[in-house]
Amino acid sequence: MNGRVSALQSLPGVGLAKKLLNRRMLRLFFRDKLTGLGTVLVLVTFFLAVAAPVLSPFPEDAYENVRVAERLQSPSAKHWFGTDRMGRDIFSRVLYGGRVTLFIALAVTLLSIAIGVPLGLVAGYYSGAIHEVIMRVADVFLAIPRIILALSLAAALGPNVPNVIVALSVSFWPRFTRIVEAETQSLRHELYIEASQSLGVSPVSILFRHIFVHTLPTIIVRGTLGIGFTILLAATLGFIGVGVSPPTPEWGLMIAESREYLPGTWWYALFPGLAIFLTVMGYILMGDSLRDAMDPRLRGIEG
Amino acid sequence: MHRTAEESHLLRIKDLALEFHTERGVVQALDGVNLAVAKGEVLGLVGESGCGKTVTGRSVLGLIPCPPGRIVRGEIWLDQENLMTLSQENLRSRVRGSRITLVPQDTLGPLNPVHTVGTQMGDILKYKGRSRNGRPNRPGSDHQEILDLLRAVHLPDPDKILAKYPAELSGGQRQRILIAMAFLPRPELIIADEPTTALDVTVQAQILKIFRDLVARDGCSVLFITHDMGVVATICDRVSVMYAGQIAETAPVRKLFESPRHPYTVKLLDSVPSPEKKEISQIPGTVPTLININKGCRFYDRCPQRLDRCRDHKPGLTQADEDHAVFCHLFG
Amino acid sequence: MTSPLLEIRALKRYFPVRSGLLHRITGLLRAVDGVSLEVNAGEVIGIVGESGCGKTTLGKTVQGIYRPTAGEIFLEGKPLSRLPAKDLRRLGLSLQYVHQDPLASFDPWWPMARSLDEPLRAHTDLPWSERMERVVRIVKAVGLDTEHLECFPHELSGGQLRRLTLARVLALNPRVLILDEPTASLDVSVQARILKLLSDLRSEFKLTYVFISHDLRIVRIMCDRVAVMYLGKVVEIGPTEAVLRDPRHPYTRALLAAIPRLSPGEPQDENLLEGEPPSPLFLPQGCRFSSRCPLFQEGLCNASEPALSPIGPGHEAACFRSAELSTSEETVARVGGFGLEKAEKREGSKMRIGESDAS
Numbered sequence: 001m002n003g004r005v006s007a008l009q010s011l012p013g014v015g016l017a018k019k020l021l022n023r024r025m026l027r028l029f030f031r032d033k034l035t036g037l038g039t040v041l042v043l044v045t046f047f048l049a050v051a052a053p054v055l056s057p058f059p060e061d062a063y064e065n066v067r068v069a070e071r072l073q074s075p076s077a078k079h080w081f082g083t084d085r086m087g088r089d090i091f092s093r094v095l096y097g098g099r100v101t102l103f104i105a106l107a108v109t110l111l112s113i114a115i116g117v118p119l120g121l122v123a124g125y126y127s128g129a130i131h132e133v134i135m136r137v138a139d140v141f142l143a144i145p146r147i148i149l150a151l152s153l154a155a156a157l158g159p160n161v162p163n164v165i166v167a168l169s170v171s172f173w174p175r176f177t178r179i180v181e182a183e184t185q186s187l188r189h190e191l192y193i194e195a196s197q198s199l200g201v202s203p204v205s206i207l208f209r210h211i212f213v214h215t216l217p218t219i220i221v222r223g224t225l226g227i228g229f230t231i232l233l234a235a236t237l238g239f240i241g242v243g244v245s246p247p248t249p250e251w252g253l254m255i256a257e258s259r260e261y262l263p264g265t266w267w268y269a270l271f272p273g274l275a276i277f278l279t280v281m282g283y284i285l286m287g288d289s290l291r292d293a294m295d296p297r298l299r300g301i302e303g
Numbered sequence: 304m305h306r307t308a309e310e311s312h313l314l315r316i317k318d319l320a321l322e323f324h325t326e327r328g329v330v331q332a333l334d335g336v337n338l339a340v341a342k343g344e345v346l347g348l349v350g351e352s353g354c355g356k357t358v359t360g361r362s363v364l365g366l367i368p369c370p371p372g373r374i375v376r377g378e379i380w381l382d383q384e385n386l387m388t389l390s391q392e393n394l395r396s397r398v399r400g401s402r403i404t405l406v407p408q409d410t411l412g413p414l415n416p417v418h419t420v421g422t423q424m425g426d427i428l429k430y431k432g433r434s435r436n437g438r439p440n441r442p443g444s445d446h447q448e449i450l451d452l453l454r455a456v457h458l459p460d461p462d463k464i465l466a467k468y469p470a471e472l473s474g475g476q477r478q479r480i481l482i483a484m485a486f487l488p489r490p491e492l493i494i495a496d497e498p499t500t501a502l503d504v505t506v507q508a509q510i511l512k513i514f515r516d517l518v519a520r521d522g523c524s525v526l527f528i529t530h531d532m533g534v535v536a537t538i539c540d541r542v543s544v545m546y547a548g549q550i551a552e553t554a555p556v557r558k559l560f561e562s563p564r565h566p567y568t569v570k571l572l573d574s575v576p577s578p579e580k581k582e583i584s585q586i587p588g589t590v591p592t593l594i595n596i597n598k599g600c601r602f603y604d605r606c607p608q609r610l611d612r613c614r615d616h617k618p619g620l621t622q623a624d625e626d627h628a629v630f631c632h633l634f635g
Numbered sequence: 636m637t638s639p640l641l642e643i644r645a646l647k648r649y650f651p652v653r654s655g656l657l658h659r660i661t662g663l664l665r666a667v668d669g670v671s672l673e674v675n676a677g678e679v680i681g682i683v684g685e686s687g688c689g690k691t692t693l694g695k696t697v698q699g700i701y702r703p704t705a706g707e708i709f710l711e712g713k714p715l716s717r718l719p720a721k722d723l724r725r726l727g728l729s730l731q732y733v734h735q736d737p738l739a740s741f742d743p744w745w746p747m748a749r750s751l752d753e754p755l756r757a758h759t760d761l762p763w764s765e766r767m768e769r770v771v772r773i774v775k776a777v778g779l780d781t782e783h784l785e786c787f788p789h790e791l792s793g794g795q796l797r798r799l800t801l802a803r804v805l806a807l808n809p810r811v812l813i814l815d816e817p818t819a820s821l822d823v824s825v826q827a828r829i830l831k832l833l834s835d836l837r838s839e840f841k842l843t844y845v846f847i848s849h850d851l852r853i854v855r856i857m858c859d860r861v862a863v864m865y866l867g868k869v870v871e872i873g874p875t876e877a878v879l880r881d882p883r884h885p886y887t888r889a890l891l892a893a894i895p896r897l898s899p900g901e902p903q904d905e906n907l908l909e910g911e912p913p914s915p916l917f918l919p920q921g922c923r924f925s926s927r928c929p930l931f932q933e934g935l936c937n938a939s940e941p942a943l944s945p946i947g948p949g950h951e952a953a954c955f956r957s958a959e960l961s962t963s964e965e966t967v968a969r970v971g972g973f974g975l976e977k978a979e980k981r982e983g984s985k986m987r988i989g990e991s992d993a994s
Contacts, residue, residue, distance in 0.1 A: 191739035198700050198732050199754045199807070200724060210742055351822035457909070475911050503685035504849065505908045508893035530822065533895025560897055574827040576852035577897045583856060585831060586824040589792075 038285020049098035056092035082267035097249040105230045108168040116176030124184025138174035146171040154242040183215045224287030228280035314340040319377030328594035334548045345525040347539035355548040365394045401431040404485040408497040410477035414469035421465030431488040452483040475506040547601035554627040564629040639673035646706035648696045666692040668867035679844040681858035688864040694813040698732035731809040735816045737796035741788040748784040794825040813845040866923040873950030883952035
């Protein structure tokens, strides 16, 4: 037995990462059929999005392209998902659409977390003016339904990807603030926090090294569920016309385009819709199992 | 441990072996436990945490979930009936709460927070009560019996108590009610699982006195599980000492304290602080994990007087005296 | 005559009780209601009482987890409330509180190494490797090894966790440790080892202990002096042997009588208290113990509160009728008085524990 403790122990979150990546954890991600399905969907959609340029049979169709002769063709060996009104291969566009959608969803979620979580931590730990100001501001934003807020902002700002991200983030961050504030309030009274305080550890240190870590499960669950809803919102914005603009391959936009050709050209709406459905499902199914993975105490049944 | 006539024993546990199948392996929780409680006697079952005393108590009531538990062998006899042959349904309807009752350590969990004390005690009599002469009680006398019992446990204003909810009472008051509830159906055997561990010492002293008085009044038998040797001295007639799933020694209380035989008992008594002593000693080493444990005496690793034989050969029962049994190779 | 290392003067800690829709203050919980104590360097003073007597609140208020409602705490002669923040921080490290529940006092998601490193990281500028060296040294001093550092709190036993709470606090080189029920919920055999460890650490690190416990048996083994608390006040205080041999407050007697004896078959029923302590929100008039006291005297005990008055050298009790509690042999026998063989006392150490710890 060597007398030295491994250097890894000091890095933040390493304890967590070690717990996450061992074999038991992997079993957790697949512990029942639904959870496994969720994980698989998330991984598959992510992979497909990343590998879109490689996997698409017609990468040039991703944006602007016209093939008049092949317009609105039903699915075939050449075009697995059929073609759209410009003759572009829908399969390729769905794949590329995944990139757009996922990029937006992840950007929105991360931005909202970056704004909302620190505010929630501070509001939960301190009482008085700081707490009040932060929570009231968050309340104002929370009072407005997310979609209306996003819609109005997006309409005001103009239809492009950065604006969509801003609009969706503004409507999302208060949710993190509220849940983090609630968790912080209760964690603040935990005995180990009291112990750290009596050891003279600074509040900032306590907030970010102790409390924040314990709020991660809630954040992750909310985040993964939020990704799902964000994807839907982005698609909605696109569908209405205030989101990204053509020729960007975005699933909502594609469904919007398909409207005037329905019900005949069923494939035009089906495949983007299916993509939305599967992606959102995957994140929601996986969100639950991730939360369970975070707590080391839930691992294993002691004799 | 064995009296002249086996029939005088109310509870007999014969060679009970129990294991738990867990992710980390098979935990051999009980390894051939032999125990007997005579009619009208208070037997203490004492040991440290993890020794299996609570598991033994719960096994009598069939409350060990199987799986992950599994009874490997053994018999549990209540009077003339082998409890292990009974189905859960039979146990529930005929034994639990009527012939055998339990006084638990936790005072809040076992009481239903949304029913008053009166309702809960009334339910016991309604579903489990057997009156002294075998006939069902009349409703009025039920109420009287409850009040009498509440007075016997030194609860002032029993009428007021009946109307209260469990959360409105203190820990000491709740424990008295749980004791009253255990005595209410006039059971043959009461299993008390560390009922005073969580209480202040002055409250504990009162509770033990109440317990003694009620046992004397009703003549029931008690299996009193505890880790506190002082409590054993106060309330028990005989005591069995357990270590890591094995019974080390069984004797009348006075004999055990005056002349303990098993090395573990000796060391245990030495490490207990008490007003009579100024020194306490330690037991080096730690309690072994019960997975993949040696087949012989489980105190082997820490025993200052161990023999080679002890590791792999289980000691048998030796009668150091007519009523003093030791499970140790040093004596047989 | 040197001044005491730690001095507590008329310390009070009240908690407002709020109820109703508007959370108005409806009552005052006087958890600690005027406690004065002096603790000399190197001694072990015990604080004994049952649940609700205020001993934990006292410990936490002294350390600074709670701010005192009134009164003053002097550490090394300096009043803690009047120090500037920087000095307070530095001095406050000398006074550390060890929680009753070792499992709950560690972050369950942190490996032990990180938890033990935390105070060093917060208060020193040492690089990680040096901090780890110190941690390993202290961990060995409490009888554990590096393998325990890689565990999570729930993977360790009660005794091991207790050792680690001590290790964490020792990293700051404290002078006074307030130990809140250090052996609570530990098995009897483990308890003996922890007590021996505490004794060894005290000599090795030159510590002073405030030893909070509900168990007079342990206090007798560990403490030089003892203070008995009831409902927020000290009712008796003095050298341990004196208090236990000649208890002059009825509550102390009741505590002694209630301890289950190892000599079977001799219950001391006459000295058992009835009932439970009154709620600290509704204190009786006059002496707080009057509602349960076997010596209660109408007109005397419910008229005013008795103050601590001297009985013998260093021994005080707060009872109007303490003089009547004699030390006749008969009383001693009834109370189950502690055996009085004069054991030789070793310099600076009250502990006499046999056999060394082999683990």
